[in-house]
Amino acid sequence: QKEVEQDPGPLSVPEGAIVSLNCTYSNSAFQYFMWYRQYSRKGPELLMYTYSSGNKEDGRFTAQVDKSSKYISLFIRDSQPSDSATYLCAMSRRNDMRFGAGTRLTVKP
Amino acid sequence: DVKVTQSSRYLVKRTGEKVFLECVQDMDHENMFWYRQDPGLGLRLIYFSYDVKMKEKGDIPEGYSVSREKKERFSLILESASTNQTSMYLCASSSAFLYSYEQYFGPGTRLTVT
Numbered sequence: 001q002k003e004v005e006q007d008p009g010p011l012s013v014p015e016g017a018i019v020s021l022n023c024t025y026s027n028s029a030f031q032y033f034m035w036y037r038q039y040s041r042k043g044p045e046l047l048m049y050t051y052s053s054g055n056k057e058d059g060r061f062t063a064q065v066d067k068s069s070k071y072i073s074l075f076i077r078d079s080q081p082s083d084s085a086t087y088l089c090a091m092s093r094r095n096d097m098r099f100g101a102g103t104r105l106t107v108k109p
Numbered sequence: 110d111v112k113v114t115q116s117s118r119y120l121v122k123r124t125g126e127k128v129f130l131e132c133v134q135d136m137d138h139e140n141m142f143w144y145r146q147d148p149g150l151g152l153r154l155i156y157f158s159y160d161v162k163m164k165e166k167g168d169i170p171e172g173y174s175v176s177r178e179k180k181e182r183f184s185l186i187l188e189s190a191s192t193n194q195t196s197m198y199l200c201a202s203s204s205a206f207l208y209s210y211e212q213y214f215g216p217g218t219r220l221t222v223t
Contacts, residue, residue, distance in 0.1 A: 004151070006151070008148075008149055032210040034210055034211075041118075041216070041217075042216055042217075043113070043199055043201075043214030043215050043216050043217055044152075044199075044214050045214070046210075046211045046212075049210045049211070051210075088151065088152070092209070092210055094209075095140060095157070095159070095203070095209060097154075097210075097212065099151045099152040100151055101148075101149055101150060101151035102151055
């Protein structure tokens, strides 16, 4: 069993749709939960992070962490073509960071 | 604007060649990392370094070595390239903050070994 599981997609949605991306994990010691966004031919960039359980909102993006279920989510409201990218979940304990495989998202105009 | 740069965007090498991938960061970060990224497998850690001349093995160090002689520079070395090392290689850096959640990535080097 992988330490972090993420559905690789691909996921294709029309502009304006609500997007839900999810990851599960097995190591309960993780403390920080992150979402990275990776555009084509670029390195990943941090989009959002959450410490422990709970929700965090940043504009059209909402990150949720449920430590009891070992499940994290990223919601994108009013999705835009510029949101088309690969989204990687990540989680860390100290300097040990683990990444999901990434979900490729395409938002069609 | 923080920056991690990698010496090459694309590289084609032959089996058995020695390959050097260079990474430089300008953020005075203590930690530096080398990952490889393969479809369906995500980012897998090859080696990391938390200080000059210090290195630690990651999850898949076999066939690789690293060098960190200066704080800003971290090199990945493939001693004898093989076709199964064809991949995207990403370098990253982060501060030494104990519970660091952010790593800054370079644009990646796509290595093809023929």
